[in-house]
Amino acid sequence: MKNIGINVNTTKNLNKKMLNFIIKNIRSIDDNVNIKVYEDCRGLDESESNKLDIIIVLGGDGTILNTSKNVLSSKTPILGINIGHLGFLAQVEISNVKRALNRLFRGEYAIEERDMLQCSYDDGNEIKRYDGLNDVVLCRKINSRIQKYDVYINDIFYNEFNGDGIIVCTSTGSTGYNLSAGGPIIHPSLNALCLTPMYSQSLTARTIILDSKSCINIASEKKFENVYLSIDGQRCIEIDGLKSVKISMSENKRKLIKFDNNDYFNTLKEKITFKVKGCEHKTYEGN
Structure with a gap:
């Protein structure tokens, strides 16, 4: 893996703290890798994406969907890191970024093709x-x-x-x-x-x-x-x-990177059931 693109939703990463953290961790794993940062998909299109081995998306589901739109027919896989609200399409939460990047460079992942x-x-x-x-x-x-x-x-x-x-x-x-x-x-x-x-x-x-x-x-x-x-x-x-x-x-198909510890049913519980219950609890407490 020599060429990595990072597409950042700038409204969710105003101080660039998470972006800098990700770049620092990638450099600590492989200092020879080429990293190119795109802000809000500017400069990222099908032709550009074909030069990349992977696109890391830093944002929420909307950022992943926007990235998918811009690189429509590209075969380059996408890895979503959630710094948004729900992040159902994102495979990685902020707390697991370092571990996920290490697994990525070790090739410990699968690629899902989504319709x-x-x-x-x-x-x-x-x-x-x-x-x-x-x-x-x-x-x-x-x-x-x-x-x-x-x-x-x-x-x-x-x-x-x-x-x-x-x-x-x-x-x-x-x-x-x-x-x-x-x-x-x-x-x-x-x-x-x-x-x-x-x-x-x-x-x-x-x-x-x-x-x-x-x-x-x-x-x-x-x-x-x-x-x-x-x-x-x-x-x-x-x-x-x-x-x-x-x-x-x-x-066209969209290739998404998936780690084996991200079970779909656990994702449903964590992203939908638990968060809904959490919101209901907060509403109740507020009343």
Whole structure:
């Protein structure tokens, strides 16, 4: 391992203390390694990432998703170090940084390939395409009226939903916005697409889990206001008129570094169950 990139979320590392700590530890392991620092993805793209052996992301889940967007088709693996809030995608907490870096240089890790989504639509001039690691969301504007969405799966009409929107996520993204909207948690080893209606008026509006080879088309006809397309929460695109958004698995995959002590179910307990209980306890104490 000779070339390492570190992408830093500067809003979470204002004094650069953690960045300097990581660089110091890498140098103590191998003083000949080349380290290049990127701030908020500036200068980090697919071409640049291909020069690197690994990208260390210093931030939270949003920073990892933003990095993934910028290096879309790159095969360079990403290691997330959590200095954010939840950090579900991050493998390393601040307290374990030194140990994780030592294991990284000893090759004591695995690389997981995570599925990515691709959405596309015709804007009247060209076909627009966007990829995401977590989810694609079609939704109404805040404070606007309820919107109608017609959903087709493999060109067969599935259902009509009147509500705030539709979330389509990967198994990786199931613990994100999908979970907040009442969708299920899906183990990341499963190649699946998950479609979750957002706060629909219909009592029969429920999540459906689909085979990864499925193709979803969501049509939304403008009656009052435009709807918005969001990819991983990193892009928000206003689309007007009658639009059909096609969503399927992308040919791109995202490589994430995983240590064998990071069991998925322990992560669920630590990142979701325990933190939720902690927040509930603090609320109770505050009252």
